Amino acid sequence: MQPEDDTGAYVDAMARVIGLPIDPVARDKVIANVEVARTIAGLALAAPLPDATENAPVFEP
């Protein structure tokens, strides 16, 4: 499958799992927006981080 097909399958499945009805007319735009996030965040999502780099529940700048 192409990445777009994967994202489409993910959107369909995840929307059902969390109970979010998506109008068939809106589906392509939702998929496109998930793809945009994946593309824009790709650099950071691919970068390895040490295990000790924990999330910050209360963020102090």
Place this chain on the structure above:
Amino acid sequence: MSVDPTSAQATASDVARAVRVKRVTASAVIEAALARIAARDGVFNAFTTVTAERARKKAATIDETIAAGGDPGPLAGAPFAVKNLFDISGVSTLAGAKINADLPPAPRDATLIERMELAGAVLLGGLNMGEYAYDFTGENSHYGPSRNPRDPSRMTGGSSGGSGAAAAGGLVPITLGSDTNGSIRVPSSLCGLFGLKPTYGRLSRARSFPFVDSLDHLGPLARSTEDLALSFDAMQGPDEDDPVCTERPAMPTLPLLDQGIGGLRIAVAGDYFERQLEPVAAEAVASVAKALGTTRKVVIANAAAARGCAYVITASEGGTLHLDRLRQRPQDFDPDTRERFMAGALTPAAWYIKAQRFRRVFRAHTLKLFDEVDVILAPGTPTTAPSLGQKTMSIAGVDMPVRANLGIFTQPISFIGLPVVAVPIQRPEGLPIGVQVIARPFNEQAALRVAAWLEKEGISAAPPA
């Protein structure tokens, strides 16, 4: 020669000075502001609610206080208005949404409104914004677009679009906005205003409609740096109603505003912040750097990745916040936000958590730069105000969507909560554009001092349109 305190040119500081010495009454100032709104807001579409009776009562109280010899506060009689995601007692908090018009009236003002009024400022109403703040354009399918007073065929930028239009149009001297990824700094740049996005956690967000808890900030837009400092100082201080609000004591900025730039180490952000921008944006940064006498450059490493992480956190937290509304009333969302919120609600947890973890690394690396410099300059927006309705723009020869890309230079900075003053560069031959003056956390003072110096030297200014 002093400015007429009832005119559009008057800053909040001008008004307060005149009111305090009884040169004008607060009531006269407020009537003049109401008249300007009535005359001009048909074009700007900045206000969604005008709280005229409330404002008249408040002004009368100030005038009575002065007549009785009392202290009316440092912002005595100064008109201001707020993005309509701030709770205004007795008004439904729209947050730019048709859905929110069904909410009951807010029972109490937002903390920042209470603090502004405690200092003598007078609230004149709620301001237009992009739906639920998921916006960089200032457009809104329910309430119409806010229009840029410098050219009403152009966008104000968003999401604090009405805040930009009301201040730049001379309707009120100070407006309050919110900034999650750039929503104060983008309209400041496109409308030619001073804007302050303080450090994350510096100003209380209590009783404002949220968007992205991890990234939401509130702050002022104004036509002078003195007004930014005056209002910022009035709003500072801990607030137990906002768990993110810092417990640090207030640090007044106004007393040191005119200290100049001596001793401040200033550099320009290179790499990411020099790419993907039009010459007009690069020239604005260069003109500010030249005036400040700096040729130094620093690189904020991984800024593109930081922007991506801010994007993912925004999508995920924003989409999740609105999940029930997306389930129940999808048809009532703005078509320009609905599918973005839906996509955000589906964000994989692995992406979201990675983005939050990356934030810590990016913060640590970026803060090291402040061992060597005090202030970093960067473009505010990649170009000047696009036309209303415009969907794509050409930046450095590449076509890209307007909505997602007006904030490419603001997003990496708010991602780690650094304080920024947006300074406007007016261009006689064209539209204004802003430059970000960025400082280390809780050092708003340094950014404000640089902005005030640029204003004093005539490099930066924000006259009403």
